[in-house]
Amino acid sequence: MDLAFARRFAARWQDDWNSHDLDRILAHHDDVTFSSPMIARLTDDPAGTAHAKAAQRAYRAQGLERIPDLRFEVMDVRASVDSLVIDYRNQICGRVGEVLTFREGLVVAGFGAYGETPAN
Template sequence: MDLDVARRFAARWQDDWNSHDLDRILAHHHDDVSFSSPMITRLTGDPAGTVHGKAALRAYWAAGLEKIPDLRFEVIDVRAGVDSLVIDHRNQIGGRLSEVLTFRDGLVVTGFGAYGETAAD
């Protein structure tokens, strides 16, 4: 993936998340997407920390937006891989996070969130 393409995606990603519009956010994802995050475990209690499919991802993110109605992201840095990108960002309370997204046919097919020492919620 070209770094300019990754940066444009990250800018849209930030705008879409900050809109809290799940249709906009999910428009970039395959129907068979798989996403993992420590927040999935915290929110759902499922120790696997992974959701499979767009419907499950929608349900998880809807619950997250309900729990954190002031959620906001600010992109700090973007890195590009062959068919993937990393978005380093900060949330509304200053927590630092990274999201790694892998693409197939121009849509996100897998992703995972990674958290550092700063609280993420």
């Protein structure tokens, strides 16, 4: 993966999230496994991991419903061999890092990492 692809993806990712359109948000996902403190918080599952696209849809739909002012602003992007890192700011100015791994152009795994700022 090159940095140009990572930047294009991050710009589209930001637009998709800010649209609050679940189909747009999930369009770039395959049968993904994603872990995040927000999953633990929204689902009351301390494992904080959603497996498969159906679980992603349920988690992300819940997030959009419970955080109606959800908004992301990409601050920086980095590329690796088959992964990228999106450093972004959320609606409460919290900084978040999201690492996404790709296979054949689709996200297949990822995780979100939060700092001291609350996630919602």
